[in-house]
Amino acid sequence: xxxxxxxxxxxxxxxxxxxxxxxxxxxxxxxxxxxxxxxxxxxxxxxxxxxxxxxxxxxxxxxxxxxxxxxxxxxxxxxxxxxxxxxxxxxxxxxxxxxxxxxxxxxxxxxxxxxxxxxxxxxxxxxxxxxxxxxxxxxxxxxxxxxxxxxxxxxxxxxxxxxxxxxxxxxxxxxxxxxxxxxxxxxxxxxxxxxxxxxxxxxxxxxxxxxxxxxxxxxxxxxxxxxxxxxxxxxxxxxxxxxxxxxxxxxxxxxxxxxxxxxxxxxxxxxxxxxxxxxxxxxxxxxxxxxxxxxxxxxxxxxxxxxxxxxxxxxxxxxxxxxxxxxxxxxxxxxxxxxxxxxxxxxx
Numbered sequence: 001x002x003x004x005x006x007x008x009x010x011x012x013x014x015x016x017x018x019x020x021x022x023x024x025x026x027x028x029x030x031x032x033x034x035x036x037x038x039x040x041x042x043x044x045x046x047x048x049x050x051x052x053x054x055x056x057x058x059x060x061x062x063x064x065x066x067x068x069x070x071x072x073x074x075x076x077x078x079x080x081x082x083x084x085x086x087x088x089x090x091x092x093x094x095x096x097x098x099x100x101x102x103x104x105x106x107x108x109x110x111x112x113x114x115x116x117x118x119x120x121x122x123x124x125x126x127x128x129x130x131x132x133x134x135x136x137x138x139x140x141x142x143x144x145x146x147x148x149x150x151x152x153x154x155x156x157x158x159x160x161x162x163x164x165x166x167x168x169x170x171x172x173x174x175x176x177x178x179x180x181x182x183x184x185x186x187x188x189x190x191x192x193x194x195x196x197x198x199x200x201x202x203x204x205x206x207x208x209x210x211x212x213x214x215x216x217x218x219x220x221x222x223x224x225x226x227x228x229x230x231x232x233x234x235x236x237x238x239x240x241x242x243x244x245x246x247x248x249x250x251x252x253x254x255x256x257x258x259x260x261x262x263x264x265x266x267x268x269x270x271x272x273x274x275x276x277x278x279x280x281x282x283x284x285x286x287x288x289x290x291x292x293x294x295x296x297x298x299x300x301x302x303x304x305x306x307x308x309x310x311x312x313x314x315x316x317x318x319x320x321x322x323x324x325x326x327x328x329x330x331x332x333x334x335x336x337x338x339x340x341x342x343x344x345x346x347x348x
Contacts, residue, residue, distance in 0.1 A: 004343060005294040005324075005336040010114055012300050012332035019049060022104060022124045023071050026051035026063060029101050030305045033327040034108075035141040036248065036314030037148060039170065043113040043316055045325060046139045046150070047333060049124075050101035062091055063102040065133045069126050074098070088306060089330075099155065102127075103135035107170060113316065113323060114335065122170060131156045131178055136163065140313050142189040142249045149222070151187040151200070154178060162187040162202060164222070179225055180204070186214075186245030188313075189222075190257070190282065198222050199282055201246035201259065212243030214261065214275075216283050229283045232261070232275060239292050240273060241265045248314040250277065251322070255344060256286050260324065262311050263292070270309040271295045272324075274343050287347035294336065296328070304329025 016028040029052050034045035053061045053073050060083065061075040076083055076093055084092030091098040105125040108116040127136045134155035142149045147168050154163040159182025166174045179200075180187060186203035197218040205212045214232035217225045234241050240263020250257035257277040264270045271292035278284035296308045312326040322338045 003292055003294045003297070004338050004346070006338070007298065008114060008335040011298070011334040011336075012328060013114060013335055014045075014047070014108065014116055014333035016331070019106060019118065021051050022049070022106075022126070023051050023063060023102065025073065026053055026071075026102070030331045031327070031333050032103070032330055033138045033311050033313045034325050034333060035139040035150065036316060036325050037141040037143060038316065039109075039148075042109040042111055044110075044170075045108045045116060045314075045333070046125075046141060047106050047108060048103045048137050048139065048327075049106050050103045050135075052101045060085065060091060060100075062098055062100050064098065065102065065127050065135070067128075067130050067133065069128045071102070096157065099134050101135075103137045103155075105136060105139055105152075125173070127154070128175065131158055131161055131163070133157065138185065138313055140188040140246075140248055142191050144189075144191055149189055151179070151189060153185045159183055160185055177223075179223070180217075186262075188246045188249050191249050192252075194280065194282065196220065200225065201250070203243075203245040205243075212245070214244050214246055231277075231283055231285055232288070234263070238290075239263055239265055239269070239271050239295075242268075247272070247312045247324075250282070251315075251317055251340070252279065253340065253344065257282055258340065258343065260293075260312060260315065260322075260343075268306075268308065269296065270311050272310055272312060272326075274347060276344070276347050289343075289346045290348055291346070293338065293343055293346060294324075294326075298328070300332055300334065301328040304331030306330035 030050045032048040034047045082094045107122045110116040131154045137153040139152040154161045161182045162180035164176045183205045190199040219225045244263045247260040250259045256279045259275045272294040273289040276287040316323045
């Protein structure tokens with residue numbers, strides 16, 4: 001069954017060459033998985049920008065931050081027997097894991113939702129503190145009560161955790177704190193209270209027992225989270241057999257909360273699917289797509305830094321039209337439109 005995406009003819013809409021590096025001595029390796037929001041009558045993306053040093057023959061080098069946010073570069077001889085490079089995203093050295101790139105966030109805006117530029121006066125958002133020394137990744141944005149809440153992946157040698165910050169003007173940020181400790185990621189907030197509680201989807205991971213499943217948590221104040229429930233598991237033999245994770249904020253429809261999520265299989269092929277959650281009790285999954293609503297079919301989705309990937313963190317809703325912005329092949333940013341009604345007909 002063909003996917004439902006109407007891809008922008010302009011795809012990819014953003015490439016690494018479209019931005020300048022932030023880190024001294026670094027180059028932009030990839031653009032990934034933007035958060036999406038409306039602000040000042042424009043569509044905005046908060047893009048994960050992954051940078052690394054130029055690689056010298058015979059060596060591998062990668063950047064890290066100290067707790068004050070200052071950059072340093074580690075260089076290792078490729079002949080070192082303690083060096084592991086089986087995954088292009090990771091470096092394993094002396095029984096410790098590092099990232100080959102260092103990610104930060106950049107703001108881009110557009111009047112038409114297709115042609116994006118970096119506006120003046122908005123600074124890059126860089127990792128800070130002991131839990132962000134390997135960078136910050138994959139931001140989701142949720143607007144509530146004229147404030148914007150950013151949930152993102154905070155990476156360090158302490159592990160992979162979920163951080164949150166808040167802003168009203170995208171110039172000043174309350175950096176907040178970690179809301180979920182390691183190992184956790186793929187966190188997105190519902191854009192309104194349900195009853196007296198805030199809700200979030202998140203993805204704790206268990207490398208031994210259990211798996212990479214979508215969980216639901218609630219909170220009275222967006223600070224203290226509990227009542228954790230596993231609501232979506234992987235499905236053996238299907239396109240989402242190895243890991244699943246939330247995309248952008250759930251969308252309230254007449255039938256319930258529609259959530260676009262990603263799934264991956266044993267070949268690390270990432271596709272998008274959809275869930276429908278009960279409007280009053282989002283722990284109750286009403287329906288789920290058997291097949292993907294979007295698959296990596298285009299050349300720019302199949303080949304890149306880490307190929308066969310479509311991955312979304314955010315979208316814009318205009319009536320029945322859902323515009324999803326997504327990372328393709330872990331390298332470029334693209335867009336596609338969907339009919340919400342058509343997605344709902346795929347749910348079983």
